[in-house]
Amino acid sequence: MKKLINDVGSVVADTLRGVAAAHPSLRVDVENRIIFRRDAPRPGKVGLVSGGGSGHEPLHGGYVGYGMLDAACPGEIFTSPVPDQIATATTGVDGGAGVLHIVKNYTGDVLNFEMAAELSGDEGVEVARVLVDDDVAVRDSLYTAGRRGTGATLFVEKIAGALAESGAPLAEVARVGREVNDRSRSFGVALTPCTTPAAGTPTFELGDAEIELGIGIHGEPGRTRAAHREAREIVRLAMDAIDDDLPLSGETLVMVNGMGGTPLMELYIVFAEVAAYLEEKGATAVRSLVGDYVTSLDMQGFSVTTCALTGELTRLWDAPVETPALRWGR
Amino acid sequence: MKKLINDVGSVVADTLRGVAAAHPSLRVDVENRIIFRRDAPRPGKVGLVSGGGSGHEPLHGGYVGYGMLDAACPGEIFTSPVPDQIATATTGVDGGAGVLHIVKNYTGDVLNFEMAAELSGDEGVEVARVLVDDDVAVRDSLYTAGRRGTGATLFVEKIAGALAESGAPLAEVARVGREVNDRSRSFGVALTPCTTPAAGTPTFELGDAEIELGIGIHGEPGRTRAAHREAREIVRLAMDAIDDDLPLSGETLVMVNGMGGTPLMELYIVFAEVAAYLEEKGATAVRSLVGDYVTSLDMQGFSVTTCALTGELTRLWDAPVETPALRWGR
Amino acid sequence: MDTRFFVTWMEEITAAVRAARDHLTRLDAAIGDADHGTNLDRGFSAVAEALAARPPATPGGALVLAGSTLIRKVGGASGPLYGTAFREAGKTLGETPEVSTAELAAALEAGLAGVRRLGGAEEGDKTMVDALAPAVRALARAVHEGGTAGEALDAAAAAAEDGAKATIPLQARKGRASYLGPRSIGHEDPGAASTALILDALRTVGSR
Amino acid sequence: MDTRFFVTWMEEITAAVRAARDHLTRLDAAIGDADHGTNLDRGFSAVAEALAARPPATPGGALVLAGSTLIRKVGGASGPLYGTAFREAGKTLGETPEVSTAELAAALEAGLAGVRRLGGAEEGDKTMVDALAPAVRALARAVHEGGTAGEALDAAAAAAEDGAKATIPLQARKGRASYLGPRSIGHEDPGAASTALILDALRTVGSR
Ligand SMILES: Nc1ncnc2c1ncn2[C@@H]1O[C@H](COP(=O)(O)OP(=O)(O)O)[C@@H](O)[C@H]1O
Ligand SMILES: Nc1ncnc2c1ncn2[C@@H]1O[C@H](COP(=O)(O)OP(=O)(O)O)[C@@H](O)[C@H]1O
Ligand SMILES: [Mg+2]
Ligand SMILES: [Mg+2]
Ligand SMILES: [Mg+2]
Ligand SMILES: [Mg+2]
Structure with a gap:
């Protein structure tokens, strides 16, 4: 470590x-x-x-x-x-x-x-x-x-x-x-585990062609292990899980979140697929975040979170905010 | 990969x-x-x-x-x-x-x-x-x-x-x-190499107790390899290199930048040591950035960049900016 | 069992948890978040310090202080749960300076009730309850059968140990491990393992 | 050597670069940024496409088109450098439909001059110049000594190959590898290696 x-x-x-x-x-x-x-x-x-x-x-x-x-x-x-x-x-x-x-x-x-x-x-x-x-x-x-x-x-x-x-x-x-x-609904995918300083070794083992689906944010394994595949297909798995639970439609706030060790470039690639998926479902990503917002130390992977907006929620989302990690309007 | x-x-x-x-x-x-x-x-x-x-x-x-x-x-x-x-x-x-x-x-x-x-x-x-x-x-x-x-x-x-x-x-x-x-002056340190999609394998090999000092941002090896050590000591190596080149003093703009795979938590730990080092030299981090700003794909490590401010530069730094990755005042 | 006995029990737990820290963390890494060993190590170190700094006057006082310290220092699920268990057990003992095996059994029963109330776990959910509940039952049985204190503590420790091992084939229904669904099967629950450790420490102190 | 010859040369380079892509990238990974193979593969694929889409009328036209395409498609250091080399060589050939070995030697000399002017590298700096310069010299010498075209191209290819290998013990003074200081010693320069490949392709086409 x-x-x-x-x-x-x-x-x-x-x-x-x-x-x-x-x-x-x-x-x-x-x-x-x-x-x-x-x-x-x-x-x-x-x-x-x-x-x-x-x-x-x-x-x-x-x-x-x-x-x-x-x-x-x-x-x-x-x-x-x-x-x-x-x-x-x-x-x-x-x-x-x-x-x-x-x-x-x-x-x-x-x-x-x-x-x-x-x-x-x-x-x-x-x-x-x-x-x-x-x-x-x-x-x-x-x-x-x-x-x-x-x-x-x-x-x-x-x-x-x-x-x-x-x-x-x-x-x-x-x-x-x-x-x-x-x-709001979320789904997470890991390409690698993370290592806590106290444990000193990765929280789980993952082969070079494997990914974990349905991970949380504490380095725990996911619900299932699957073969690694194209970003487009991984996004489909994640978005299907969300859409099954709460059908996507209308104006949507979307976050593509990195787990801590994922290059921003890859998060944008994921976001492109998420936006395309939404469009397919007749929904639109009218507000979005792409980056590391809710991480798991050095884990590589991402999560997607969607929120079905209302006029009130959009207005409140757009209101000024001034924090170290989220800032606009001030 | x-x-x-x-x-x-x-x-x-x-x-x-x-x-x-x-x-x-x-x-x-x-x-x-x-x-x-x-x-x-x-x-x-x-x-x-x-x-x-x-x-x-x-x-x-x-x-x-x-x-x-x-x-x-x-x-x-x-x-x-x-x-x-x-x-x-x-x-x-x-x-x-x-x-x-x-x-x-x-x-x-x-x-x-x-x-x-x-x-x-x-x-x-x-x-x-x-x-x-x-x-x-x-x-x-x-x-x-x-x-x-x-x-x-x-x-x-x-x-x-x-x-x-x-x-x-x-x-x-x-x-x-x-x-x-x-x-402005910078110095970078890598804990791990990065992997370009085209090459598919890490750009260099680094042992579990080794770090690279004086890296650039293209996955190239650094100037020297050294034993891994406490954040405080690594920061000292980086800051000494900067200070030797352009003595640190006065109001300073400081960026502690993650190389793409570094947890934000670790960047804050590094920043604490950078701020302490500056203080030792009679300089002050009056403006700062901590996060992933200039990365090398999935590399773990950081760089420090300092800029000796003037009144004009501080004023221009503080002026409103509205971009995806840097935003304030608007 | 006097105040000294209970303080020594806590010290024994502190040492045992320190020794088993990495083992507990590895158990937690498999089906949780890899912090159970560190959590309890931090907590019981603080307990040992607190008992040294503010020596309790009664057995109940020792357990209440231990429980409050765990709540203040551990965090996570195990902090409030273990903290409540020790606090409830201690409160049950009241001001008594010397605790009988029967009183100890009643105290641990109250501790178990506290864990159940707070966490809502039943036996079989793959939590610390799976080690604590059989231990409490074994202790009560031993008291009922009129064995020695040593025999009673032996029985409780053995039951906790068996209960912990019995969590291995279970699917978790409470705590973080439940997120894994069927993938939680085949791993020992870290909280059940640490409960077995706590009861083993009790046996050790009782056998001196 | 007619237009067809030069077009075939470019196609031969395209195939050779494709085959050596990962090798060149690995050389670049050691002392650079692991993109030289991909860069040239992208560039020469585009060259082959451009030559097919807009068949050139003259040898010079073929080289100028190749050079412009490299500049437009490669990026990095090697794009402008190789692009300029081919452009300058092509411009030197003017409108001539048939190129003699002496004219080819002069053209490559102009290409080398372009690389030198743009990149400022001397021989011994551990760059493509270390392969290109001896190749140009060998070609000129062969012409001077009156050998066959085949012998001349053999000599040039061999000199480029030797020049590339001779970069191994050198410390880089230009390009990315120079950032490594003494750590650049012991590795073959990727650009010198690709220059050797380009001249080897020339020999191959010449020997058909
Ligand atoms: N609802 C619950 N009831 C009883 N015990 C629980 C419950 N949830 C978790 N636990 C116990 O807590 C243990 C985990 O403790 P710990 O790792 O310290 O906390 P966390 O799960 O917050 O990381 C589990 O192994 C389990 O025995
Ligand atoms: N100043 C220069 N003069 C001549 N050749 C150079 C110069 N700088 C770099 N090169 C050549 O370019 C090669 C690297 O090309 P490439 O990897 O494609 O570009 P980059 O270095 O921009 O990644 C080096 O191996 C070297 O031969
Ligand atoms: Mg835990
Ligand atoms: Mg936890
Ligand atoms: Mg390169
Ligand atoms: Mg490059």
Whole structure:
């Protein structure tokens, strides 16, 4: 394993020092591991807090700023943050209008955010939650922990963040966040596994002509292994899975997301096929993102996330945002 | 080799289709392989054209837009574009005020841009050129093709682009571009080689405990091979090389750039060490970029680029820019 | 079993988890996200530190402090689950300075109930419950049959170990491994493995 | 040597470059950027197409068309350099329908001059010049010594081949390989290797 790190034990702290040095618009509490908007709390504005394991950068710290998150709580690599940390972030961003937790649906994230919400409630902070579970590779049934939260997290953070910025109350901000999640679907594909610093070896083995279909964002194997093939065909597998679950149509927000080790060139090649697929289905990619947004360390591969837009969602997507990883209109 | 491509022969064309589909603010001439600003040519504005081999995305197409490039010419992977292509871009963006070619110092790029400048001159377009050669790993001597152009290309494109946007004449835009280059230095480090689609195998072999120091951006081996070590020490090697060449001091623009396969987390860890090193030297990273800006396909590693700012350069850096890969103020 | 006993148990877990860290992480790499060993190592190191810094006055106090520390330091699924298990067990013990085997059995039963309430897993879902539930049953049975403390702890450890191994052929229905569907079959659940380790540490301390 | 001869030469190069593509790319991977084989394959395929689509009327016309096509299609360093070499050679031949060995020698000399002017490389800099210059010299010598065309082309091809191999121990001073400094030693220059190939194709066509 070769990584640009100082020590396996200091990876998260060293990352936070880098984030602090690079982004004066953020206030980084390295000890408590919280990335705050510098001007948080904003009186009267609903606060948005998200978090999860590290290793998905720029998620979540890269989305802290005007029009998006008020604070992000990075855990250890692929490990959800702890309740105290989340509670400190929550009270720290409460401007009196309550705080929205944006939580990816993983047992660890759910339990730790739940405990944090209780702690924050004890401190008099009103907390609502949006649970993100967009990954169609996992069936939501009695026999699973439910769908995973992946790419749609960014859509929820952006759109709920825009509504919060406009002064909307907590219930409204939570409502729009849930709507984004309900209208979003994702599917991921890996060409290679990733290597966590602590494990030091790849999380799974994959042959030179094999790919994993239906991966999550924690280096776990996917639902099935398949033969490597043309980008066009891989995209078809991914898009069919999405379309089977929620038929694609109309104005669509699309993200082609790199898993961390994928050249941008290949993501554009994938995007071309995604756009062509949508067109075939009578849908249109009216808004899009192509790049590394929700990653798994050094994994090669991509995920596609779609969101069926409404007029309101498009307007909120287009609203100004100013964060390290997503910025427009300011 | 596993890549998200349809065919080795269609990689550049498929990428351009993706760029066209993803960015309505661009006009992509897939046949001639030119990425234009949609509103080019802008009457009275100096046009900026850059280009080079593909495989460095988002360079150059990701920097086309308001306040930066008017057109980019991608060549085959790691192969400079051809004269006709550059000349078509040049005449296509000339708004009557002339066109600036921003050329990275490689024999191929220099020769092809020179020929294109001649062709464009024949068509009555005034062309000036800024040659970017910021890489301190290569001595500029009779015994080399001179320093390579790497990370500073982005600085030149941004700052010259901002001045052009303000209506400055060609000579002024070229002057500021050269000044940026003169004040900029880079050094690159690889943890892994990259694999071009055409070659299909890594461009060099590197042991599990080895790194390459002084790499360029074309997958070539570096100046020396060294033992892998802590990020802090690797950064020291890179920064010493820069500081030896042009002592670091004062307000500095810094980019910690990923080579394509490096997790963003590691780039932040590197940035923390770079910022600490600068402070040691009495310099300050007053503006910074951390991410994948000038890549080498799937290579893992990073480069650092510094630019000693002046009031004018800072002001131009801060000016609004609206491109796929760099955006603020709009 | 006095306060010292429970503190020693926690120290024994800390050492055992440290030794098994990479093994647990590898189990988690196969069907999860390769962090279970690091998670518990971080957590129990903090537990050992906390117990040293704020020596508890009662067995219950030791377990509550251990549980709260796990919740504060681990994160992930195992942090809240193990943390709650130890906290609930500790709360059940109340202020008693000396714990009988029967009281211990009741405490672990409360811990199991906490895990079940929080995580919603049943036996057979391929989680830590598959090791903890049989251990709690074995302990209760031993108490009922009137064996020695040593025999009871032996039985609990053996049942946990068997329960952990029995997760191998199961398909996961809770936690990350459930995402793999049928591909989760054939691997031991890391949380069940660490539960077996925790009960083995209990046996070790009991046999001294 | 008539127009057909020159067209056949270009076709022969096209086939030889196609066959050696991966070899040339591997040479370039060692001290450059792994594209020389693909570059020339793309370029000469286009040359063959252009010659078929617009059959030239003269030997000079064939070479100028080949050169312009290389400039239009290759990119990189080798595109303008080889393109200029063929263009300059072709222009030197003017409108003549039949080329003597002496005229060919003069044409290749002009091509070499074009490469030198554009790229600024001297012999010994570890570039295509190291194969082209001795080939041009050998050709001139053979003409001077009054040998047959076949002997002259043999001599030129052999000299190019020797020149290419002689680049192995050199440290590069031009092109990408120069970035490697002393690490460029021990590898054959890809451009010198392709020049040897081009002159070998000339010999092949001459010997038919
Ligand atoms: N709902 C649940 N109920 C009981 N135990 C669970 C549940 N979900 C997960 N676990 C246990 O947690 C273990 C994983 O812990 P760990 O790897 O530390 O956390 P994470 O899954 O968040 O990475 C699993 O092996 C399983 O035994
Ligand atoms: N200045 C120069 N003069 C002559 N030949 C050169 C010069 N620079 C490079 N070359 C030749 O070009 C070859 C490389 O061609 P190619 O790989 O196609 O282009 P690039 O270096 O742009 O990738 C080198 O092996 C060398 O022979
Ligand atoms: Mg985890
Ligand atoms: Mg090249
Ligand atoms: Mg885990
Ligand atoms: Mg090359």
